[in-house]
Amino acid sequence: MNKQKLKRSIQKKKKNNKIVILLVFTLLIILFLIGTSYLCYHLYHNYKNYKDYTHILEKIIVDDSQITEKKTERMLQIEELQKQNKEIIGWLEISGTKINYPVTQGIDNDFYLSHNYMKEKSTAGSLFLDKDYDLVNGSTNYLIYGHRTKQGLMFEDLIKYAKEEFYKEHKTIRFTTTTEDCEYEILAVFYSRVYYQSEQNVFRYYYFVNAKNEKEYQDFIENAKKSSIYETGVTATYGEQLLTLSTCEYSQKNGRFVVVAKKIIAPSE
Numbered sequence: 381m382n383k384q385k386l387k388r389s390i391q392k393k394k395k396n397n398k399i400v401i402l403l404v405f406t407l408l409i410i411l412f413l414i415g416t417s418y419l420c421y422h423l424y425h426n427y428k429n430y431k432d433y434t435h436i437l438e439k440i441i442v443d444d445s446q447i448t449e450k451k452t453e454r455m456l457q458i459e460e461l462q463k464q465n466k467e468i469i470g471w472l473e474i475s476g477t478k479i480n481y482p483v484t485q486g487i488d489n490d491f492y493l494s495h496n497y498m499k500e501k502s503t504a505g506s507l508f509l510d511k512d513y514d515l516v517n518g519s520t521n522y523l524i525y526g527h528r529t530k531q532g533l534m535f536e537d538l539i540k541y542a543k544e545e546f547y548k549e550h551k552t553i554r555f556t557t558t559t560e561d562c563e564y565e566i567l568a569v570f571y572s573r574v575y576y577q578s579e580q581n582v583f584r585y586y587y588f589v590n591a592k593n594e595k596e597y598q599d600f601i602e603n604a605k606k607s608s609i610y611e612t613g614v615t616a617t618y619g620e621q622l623l624t625l626s627t628c629e630y631s632q633k634n635g636r637f638v639v640v641a642k643k644i645i646a647p648s649e
Contacts, residue, residue: 433481433496433504433533436461437471452561458482459558461497468497469509470557472524472625476550477537483524483555485509493527504533512589519590520597521622522555528627535627541569541639544610551612553641555623564623564641567614570607574634583607585638586626594618604640616642 442456454471461468461482470483482497484506492508495501510523526535540546553564575582583603591597597618605615616622621643629635 436482436497452556454556455558455561458556462558465498467499469515470555472507473554473556474537474550475552475554476546477540478532479535479537481507481526481534483507483509485511485513485515487511489525493525504529504531507534510586510589514590521589521591521600521624523586523589523624523626525626535625538625538627538639539629539637541566542609542637547610547612552644553623553625553639562621562643563645564621565614565644566639566641567601567612567616568604568608568638568640569612570604570609570638570640571629571631572607572636572638573629573632574636585624585640586636588624591618604638614642 437454437457440457440460442453442460446456447453458468458471465484467484467486468482469485471481472483473480484492484497485508486492489508489511492506494503494505496504497506505527507524507526510525513519513522526538528534528536528539530536541550547566547569551566553566555562555564572583572585574586575584585600585604588596588600591600600622601616623641623643625639625641627637629637
């Protein structure tokens, strides 16, 4: 009798072990399928994000007869893009990088963090101008934000300016709107972060869009130059149009990497 009980006990344990093994195997398959699905989803969105921003301008053909000294081809192309989305306000290009994108401006600074220039959902987002910039009357500083992405899109390449050698070979930025097509000369490159409201005597560059007076303008320039990780030999005086590019930087919490430039001359096509 004891032998039969022992035999049944052994058989029961074997059966339970088989059930456990089956459950573990099933769970592993489910996890594998979930992981594979996530990877496929991630790869698809990486591809879509890249495709969304590939050869945009090349697809926009404008009438050569409309091109003049005051209206470049790129300005006309932006006008065509605005027919697709009126919130496209310009185009930013930096040679030696992948930064060659339309710039948007929304009613807030959140929407284009997760939407592309066609207002479609996108993990890469879009480059966008600070909501407080006055496109009608103009403001002192074009403050433009953008993500950094693993596939190298948006402002990922902006971090190249952390190396002075790269700066020396790429000192200018081209920024175009429907009213002007200009080059901007870099005057400062620095690391920063989003500061707590309680912190005093810190340089909150991200609040500077329009200078109320000459002192406020010069304070911004002096702080930018003081914060710069290398000397560019370039400065700006009150009244000169500024361009500030800002992206995330991961060496500290809420870190930012910033490039500040001033308008100089129209670029050659």
